[in-house]
Amino acid sequence: MPFWDLQRQLGIDVDRWLLRQSTTQPYGAAGACHAFEREWVECGHGLGQTRARRECQPEYEDFMECMHRTKLAQRMKKILEQRDKMIKEGKYTLPEYHRGEKDTRP
Structure with a gap:
């Protein structure tokens, strides 16, 4: 915490404006991927673009997965394909509620 917070004194917050998840959220809660974005920004701070891309790749991948859920979608697709395959083979039946x-209940 700086001794003299110029951004707060002037009523601006450049950090929150630049970051996606740090903007004002409803009910004052932090964004869902705020922690991942913060780790990525802190990792790359002061390294330069070329070096940060190389050294902060895991943090960036975690942030992108949190934002877009691509790995989760791929995993769900494989699970559903396996379920459909088992249904065709007769090894699995769906529960009544599915x-x-x-x-039939009143």
Whole structure:
């Protein structure tokens, strides 16, 4: 914490403006990927673009996965493909609540 916080005195916050997850969120809670973005920015701070791309690649990949969920989508696709394959082979049947039938309860 700096002794004299110029940004706060002037009423501006450049850090929050530059970062996606640091902007003001509803109900004052931090963004979902705020921690990953902060780690990525802190890792690359002061390194320069070329060196930061090489050394901060894991942090960047974690941040992008949190933002876009691409690995999660690929994993879910494989799980659903395996389920469909097992259904065709007759090794698995869907539970009653997943069959799409009308509920018989009142």
